[in-house]
Amino acid sequence: MSLLSVEGIYGGYGDVDILNGVNIHVDPGEIVVIIGPNGAGKSTAMKAVFGLVKVREGRIVYQDKPITNLRPDQVVKSGICYVPQENNVFPTLTVQENLEMGAFIRNDDYSADLKKVYELFPVLHEKRRQQAGALSGGQRQMVAMGRALMLDPKLILLDEPTAGLAPAIVDLMFENIKKINGLGVSILMVEQNAKQALAMSHRGYVLTTGRNRFEDTGKNLLANREVAEMFLGG
């Protein structure tokens, strides 16, 4: 049984469809990566899952329940968290307050999850009283992921978690993503560092012009000559 399954969705921001029949599924425990050229609709596909883009046709199912076109806060309540591509921290809130906002919908004691996030990202504990806007790019990305983890979700959507980071930090982020996955959290992410992302993922999708172009295990996609030539820079 799939945790998430996106079945033939069409939709976009206005009259023109950006998504032209996208199919994606994530099984429990998987890391799934979406790659593709700029403007292919990768971010749009994620936004569609999160109710930020209207789905005109097709359906989205999470844990056997339809979540097509639910409001973002309803999607959060169903157990999915989303880390957008840009502006993904509250800059004037402290690191700790950012994490607390992740737990906004919870009324129980979330201190155990806060501790878990600080164990995963010790540097955040060190900087917990600093404004998130003052952190480095990599640390901000950790805050954003940490905020998503505060709900103890089964699935996290990450939109380009390594965009704009220095190579050494990119490696660290991928390590972090593996660690999060190790906690039993499934991950669906969009990545530009395609080779590294495919190497660490269970499965991958190549999206072009809002359609599935290729779909295979990470290893097979890396070995596929056509994929390598077109999307992995040879």
Place this chain on the structure above:
Amino acid sequence: MIDFLQLTIYGIVLGSIISLGAVGLSLIYGILRFPHFAHGDLFTLGAYMAFVVVVFFNVPVLVALPFGVALTALVAVAIDQTVYRRLRKVKPVILLIASVGIALILRSVIQLVWGSGNRVYEAGIQMPHLWMGLRIQNDHLIIVGGTILLVIALHLFLQKTKVGKAMRAMSDNSDLAQVTGIDVNRIIIWTWIIGGGLAAVAGIFLAMDTRLHPVMGWRLLLPVFAAAILGGIGRPYGAIAGGIIIGLVQEYSTPFLSPAYKPAIAFALMILVLIVRPTGIFVGRKV
């Protein structure tokens, strides 16, 4: 020197009143992204709501104050949920114009019910305390003391409570707040309770210091905007400082200019800030 100190006292009193309005205006701008032109008329509404309680139950204005605040907050929330809520996705200029409409409606209703004359909470003249040659009235102490208490309470609310933190989060990035699962409408309601409530206090304080009149709040709207802009609109803490500065500058101008020009001073200062430092006079990161 004594004159200067006396003007300083008047300036701080006026500045306190302006601050209470500006802080709400700034919060509303930060969260809903539009300049709320009916804010001045919420002052007026608050003042008259308290007046009703004063007259009806024959109580001092300070006893009536919480009722005036609660009623005004309720009206502010009702206006938001019936009018502004339908306009959340439109351009800010549409909301701005809608709020001008609300301002006119509020003022007309007040005029219709209470007439266009002056009213006072308490007849008679208060004798000021004389202290080292300065005249200080009881009401002035209440206004400044009350403002300090409210600012401290607001600070604690914004820094310590879940709703207060969520308000700051929404003001930072409302799209992110939404995908984080923050109940955006609930936070907006709280914003109106606080913004409307503080406006009512400002109106009641203004009426204690002067008198009730249907355009009392509208007349103060310009200095209140000037204060919010001076402090960097969307930043409540800046608005408080901006309010005190505007109040002081307006009073300091009175020996040189006719008091009728007081709002012009605020306006000039606002234009100056918009040209020279549109992010407000306080150092801070533009986000």
